[in-house]
Amino acid sequence: MVSNTTQSESALSRRERQMMDILFSLGRASGQEIRDRLPDRPSYSAVRTILRVLEQKGHVRHVEEGLRYVYIPAMERETARKSAIERLVATFFEGSVKDAAAAFLDPASAQLSDEDLKDLESMIRKARKEKK
Numbered sequence: 670m671v672s673n674t675t676q677s678e679s680a681l682s683r684r685e686r687q688m689m690d691i692l693f694s695l696g697r698a699s700g701q702e703i704r705d706r707l708p709d710r711p712s713y714s715a716v717r718t719i720l721r722v723l724e725q726k727g728h729v730r731h732v733e734e735g736l737r738y739v740y741i742p743a744m745e746r747e748t749a750r751k752s753a754i755e756r757l758v759a760t761f762f763e764g765s766v767k768d769a770a771a772a773f774l775d776p777a778s779a780q781l782s783d784e785d786l787k788d789l790e791s792m793i794r795k796a797r798k799e800k801k
Contacts, residue, residue: 680756684711685723689742689749692729697741 681689684707691706692698704716711719720740723729728749731738742749762768773779774789781789 681723681726681728684719685728688716688719688723689728692740692742693746693749697739699737699739701737703740 687707688703691703695702700713700716700720703720704710704713707716720729720731720738724731724740724743728743729740730743731740733739758764758766758769762772774781
């Protein structure tokens with residue numbers, strides 16, 4: 670079963686996710702640098718507003734560098750990844766990690782190489798050992 674995180678704490682809009690992806694890839698960026706990398710570029714004012722919302726949600730923080738704010742992810746990418754996976758499993762698989770894994774292994778939607786499958790087998794063996 671997956672832990673429950675409230676929607677207001679964790680839910681990100683499509684644009685918020687895009688901005689977080691940019692911040693994770695760059696490590697740190699000004700509002701203008703983020704805006705320059707967004708598809709369908711919103712106004713600079715809209716970017717600043719969304720950054721304020723992300724800061725209020727606890728996803729980013731800022732530092733002042735001269736006359737500009739530079740934004741930094743407030744959590745490590747791995748922490749954000751785990752949180753997103755928990756939400757995915759809770760939302761689409763009713764908390765069943767097994768059902769989520771089965772969906773990822775479905776040959777109709779996943780293109781897994783023999784090497785990928787060997788790696789997954791190894792991860793399953795490791796998980797079994799750690800459970801004991």
